[in-house]
Amino acid sequence: MANSYDPRTSTGIPTEQVGSLPRPMKLQEAYAAYDAGKISFAQLEAEQEAAVRDSISRLEATGSPVISDGEQRISSFATYPLVDTLGGSGLGGNLAPDGQYFAIFADGHHRQLPRLTGGPFRYRTYAGDMLKKSIKMTIRPMKQAVIAPSMISLIYPLDEEVPGYPRRRFEEDLCNECEKDIRLAFAAGAVRVSIDFTEGRLALREDPRNPWTGRNMLPYFVELVNRVVDRFTPGERRNIGVHTCPGGDRDSVHSADVPYHSLLPSLFRINAGYFLIQLASERDKESVYREIGNNLREDANGIPQMAYIGVINPLNPRVESAGEVRDALIKAARYIAKEQLGSTDDCGFSPFSIDEKPNYGSPDFAREIAFQKISNRVKGTRLAAEQLGLV
Numbered sequence: 277m278a279n280s281y282d283p284r285t286s287t288g289i290p291t292e293q294v295g296s297l298p299r300p301m302k303l304q305e306a307y308a309a310y311d312a313g314k315i316s317f318a319q320l321e322a323e324q325e326a327a328v329r330d331s332i333s334r335l336e337a338t339g340s341p342v343i344s345d346g347e348q349r350i351s352s353f354a355t356y357p358l359v360d361t362l363g364g365s366g367l368g369g370n371l372a373p374d375g376q377y378f379a380i381f382a383d384g385h386h387r388q389l390p391r392l393t394g395g396p397f398r399y400r401t402y403a404g405d406m407l408k409k410s411i412k413m414t415i416r417p418m419k420q421a422v423i424a425p426s427m428i429s430l431i432y433p434l435d436e437e438v439p440g441y442p443r444r445r446f447e448e449d450l451c452n453e454c455e456k457d458i459r460l461a462f463a464a465g466a467v468r469v470s471i472d473f474t475e476g477r478l479a480l481r482e483d484p485r486n487p488w489t490g491r492n493m494l495p496y497f498v499e500l501v502n503r504v505v506d507r508f509t510p511g512e513r514r515n516i517g518v519h520t521c522p523g524g525d526r527d528s529v530h531s532a533d534v535p536y537h538s539l540l541p542s543l544f545r546i547n548a549g550y551f552l553i554q555l556a557s558e559r560d561k562e563s564v565y566r567e568i569g570n571n572l573r574e575d576a577n578g579i580p581q582m583a584y585i586g587v588i589n590p591l592n593p594r595v596e597s598a599g600e601v602r603d604a605l606i607k608a609a610r611y612i613a614k615e616q617l618g619s620t621d622d623c624g625f626s627p628f629s630i631d632e633k634p635n636y637g638s639p640d641f642a643r644e645i646a647f648q649k650i651s652n653r654v655k656g657t658r659l660a661a662e663q664l665g666l667v
């Protein structure tokens with residue numbers, strides 16, 4: 277499975293997006309019309325297809341060495357294996373719509389997961405199924421984001437046992453499905469697969485309105501992710517990443533008040549090859565750079581870990597300049613070995629398919645800005661690499 281993609285080739289310092297882009301208003305309307313029974317799945321698919329095509333050609337134009345399909349075909353980064361739309365169409369077997377809140381965001385809105393009602397647990401859709409369709413549209417290297425087993429573990433009720441399906445058996449099925457999800461993404465042609473792990477930081481939140489966040493679940497989450505990641509060879513793990521962030525939905529966050537120093541030492545215990553780390557929106561960036569430098573492992577069971585630091589804030593419409601991106605990386609290189617440094621955006625630009633992007637005024641405008649931000653990330657990363665003698 278080792279592939280020949282070298283993330284340094286075009287920018288000197290590797291740079292990679294998390295995954296999602298805002299869905300065009302037209303596509304969001306199509307999702308709503310499909311949920312309301314007004315259009316067929318084929319009609320929804322035609323809109324998804326058009327949005328993916330546009331996403332890919334515009335990402336190509338940013339000069340990014342690796343691109344995604346903007347996740348235009350899925351309900352959300354977390355729910356794609358379970359349900360076709362956020363309105364609940366195509367809910368998978370053994371699931372009911374009324375599960376735990378995944379998160380309650382700072383602006384008061386929440387997102388809910390389905391609830392497991394029986395076994396066995398199987399994914400309805402794999403990320404690779406989507407990539408197979410999208411990858412035909414480009415000759416550029418493509419990445420794929422997948423959801424972490426820890427997020428999906430939250431569909432199992434927190435305290436009760438699912439009749440006839442103990443948690444231990446669910447976890448086995450879940451880890452098998454996550455492994456398959458990653459393998460299918462690589463098989464479909466992904467050069468990189470990153471695992472979305474936003475619930476890692478939220479696990480430290482202790483929000484009384486959301487009971488699972490008060491159960492000290494981070495060590496369990498890290499163990500679950502490693503149960504999957506450790507099934508891959510060192511060569512494969514170099515191309516498996518983990519994304520951490522405090523959330524980024526409707527331009528709001530769920531765990532920005534959880535300090536990084538309580539997360540990062542645990543995070544880097546995951547035996548992944550690279551980490552996509554929200555940082556542009558952190559107030560005290562230097563202390564986080566230092567924390568990363570102190571905890572990033574040079575040997576994670578046979579491979580060095582890379583830290584891709586967030587230099588773009590998708591929740592803020594202001595476009596970061598290439599110079600700002602360069603300066604952030606130069607500063608980070610004081611604390612993080614330059615060979616282990618990369619750049620990314622703080623989060624996907626719209627992890628959920630229905631997202632009004634309120635700070636921008638409209639998803640279509642947010643989409644325009646996203647491409648400008650990504651272009652500047654690529655340019656600024658290249659400038660930093662020149663300054664650090666990496667090209």
Ligand SMILES: [Zn+2]
Nearest residue numbers: 474521623624
């Ligand atoms: Zn994120």
